[in-house]
Amino acid sequence: MIVYNLGCANDHRFEGWFSSADDYEQQTKSNLLNCPLCGNNRIARMPHAPYLSTGSVAREPEAPQPTSAVPSQYTNVGADLLAKLIDRVLEKTEDVGRAFPEEARKIHYGETAERHIRGNASAKEVNALREEGIDVVALPIPPHRLGKTH
Numbered sequence: 001m002i003v004y005n006l007g008c009a010n011d012h013r014f015e016g017w018f019s020s021a022d023d024y025e026q027q028t029k030s031n032l033l034n035c036p037l038c039g040n041n042r043i044a045r046m047p048h049a050p051y052l053s054t055g056s057v058a059r060e061p062e063a064p065q066p067t068s069a070v071p072s073q074y075t076n077v078g079a080d081l082l083a084k085l086i087d088r089v090l091e092k093t094e095d096v097g098r099a100f101p102e103e104a105r106k107i108h109y110g111e112t113a114e115r116h117i118r119g120n121a122s123a124k125e126v127n128a129l130r131e132e133g134i135d136v137v138a139l140p141i142p143p144h145r146l147g148k149t150h
Ligand SMILES: [Zn+2]
Pocket: 008, 009, 010, 011, 012, 035, 036, 037, 038, 039, 040
């Protein structure tokens, strides 16, 4: 199973899960890929492997966060789709908890095996990772799902 960061012609970012690189190629060539947000089928791969920062993002006193826990790119995704996405994320990623920023860096700089991880990070840490060119995807995972292991 491989995960690609994809983007549509309307600049929506989302993840595509494929059984292999060939599977991705085939689906692209056959126009089987659609943006889950707008249905656009002009889909392109984005450069970075996704790292997931999930759960409640710690609030930084010096940088208050908006009250909405749902990142803007997910606000027009139905609850069902979001729940499915969260299911897949919980199933396919390794939970590194608070070590997330450190692990994401190690993977980015090739100091440890490349894999998909999830964990917690503050808004400040997420911004710092993004500035280093490490792509972090924030997903609103309900607290009751976080303790679940597969
Ligand atoms: Zn779209």
